[in-house]
Amino acid sequence: MKKPSDASSLATSRVRDLSDSSFSSTPLVDPGITVLRGDFSVSNIVEAAHFGTTFVARIRANPHVIVWERDPATYEHILFIFVTHGTMVFSSTGGYSTSPDGGICLIYPGAEDFTFESKTPTEVLTFSFDGRKLGILVSETTRSGQLRANSPTARVAYAYLSSLLKTSKEIQGGSDKPLREMTQHLARALVADTAPVSGSKEHLLERATATINNWATSPSFGVPSLASILGVSRRTLERVYAEVHETPGFAIRAARLKIARTMIASNPTARFESVAVASGFGSVDSLRRALKSSRISDEPRELL
Known part of the structure; x- marks a missing residue:
């Protein structure tokens, strides 16, 4: 039996908008999220930043199970989840994967619903963006790729995104263009790093x-x-x-x-x-x- 989430509390969060020097109410946690077990709400978001359809957040949570029911507005979104503490299990109709400390989960565009399960306290850093708006095309063949957690791209991405969360509070209105461009380049590099190595x-x-x-x-x-x-x-x-x-x-x-x-x-x-x-x-x-x-x-x- 599903435990309906509080749509009003899950739908918005006061996070730093890099396109403006003030805080804004932003749909950070998708209203399509349903909590099946445990507690998961906006209060789990330790820090977050966004500009446009790009979101970065650090989340800490106790054991929980949630389902992300995607809707057309998020079909083109790409989501990277860096698991920094604990172990997360991600599953969908296409199978499941486990990401322990230092692991990375990658969710490509599509209409599949995803289940996220944590049996221990966890901390994750999430990075999501609309691939189409950044000119990133992802095919079914690319979906088979694996992002190596110890790859230079992954290490640089984690360091940059962590720094972005810290420094976003210092960004003044109109000075965010370099960060936007750097973040977009990073998104493209991460997707490229997941492409399977060519065989024959x-x-x-x-x-x-x-x-x-x-x-x-x-x-x-x-x-x-x-x-x-x-x-x-x-x-x-x-x-x-x-x-x-x-x-x-x-x-x-x-x-x-x-x-x-x-x-x-x-x-x-x-x-x-x-x-x-x-x-x-x-x-x-x-x-x-x-x-x-x-x-x-x-x-x-x-x-x-």
């Missing part, structure tokens, strides 16, 4: 294909985004594709063309503007150019 070239191509199929409909998705998601340099990506006489740019364009053709075949009266946007080309001109340069010889002439 064939495996990299398989991952690239899966990623392209997931993101082809996004107009902003391109070769730089693909390389970033896969955790490799653009040069490495282009070299691997060259061995199969192709380019990553062509692979992305081919995926979009396939989507466009499917849309037109299923609805011959569809407007080209709608097809161009929905297939990821963004504009009719881009779609037409891609059709004309396509290697596929059976392209319907009326589409050109």
Whole structure:
């Protein structure tokens, strides 16, 4: 039997807003949190800071079990949890993981609900942000990656975030831009550090294909985004594709063309503007150019 949380107390907390020199009432603890066992509330937040959709908090709590029921507003959020004391168990429909002292839990974008369980007193440092707003694209292939707790990136991240919590109280209005940029760079570096190490070239191509199929409909998705998601340099990506006489740019364009053709075949009266946007080309001109340069010889002439 679930123990309903006090929505009013869990929904907001007075934390330091780095975009303003004064305190503000901010939705730090998601109202989708339900306490199943133990006590967990805003009072557990020792210190916190935020700007925009980026939140950093240090939390201390006695044994508890809580469920985070995600809603569309948090589907794109990425959450890092640095366990500094005690042991946390994190579980979802995709499985579970345990993070002891010095461990790190990573929750990627998605709609899955998560259960957090602590059987001993714990202290954690959390870092959450909206990946899309920072230009971070995460595919299903990236979700298999593991963040190494002893990696240089993880150690630097923990030190920086701890310092941010201490110094945020000294930030004056209008002077937070450097911190914003540093924190955004840190977020990107942490996500990149979770990317699985590339195995064979064939495996990299398989991952690239899966990623392209997931993101082809996004107009902003391109070769730089693909390389970033896969955790490799653009040069490495282009070299691997060259061995199969192709380019990553062509692979992305081919995926979009396939989507466009499917849309037109299923609805011959569809407007080209709608097809161009929905297939990821963004504009009719881009779609037409891609059709004309396509290697596929059976392209319907009326589409050109």
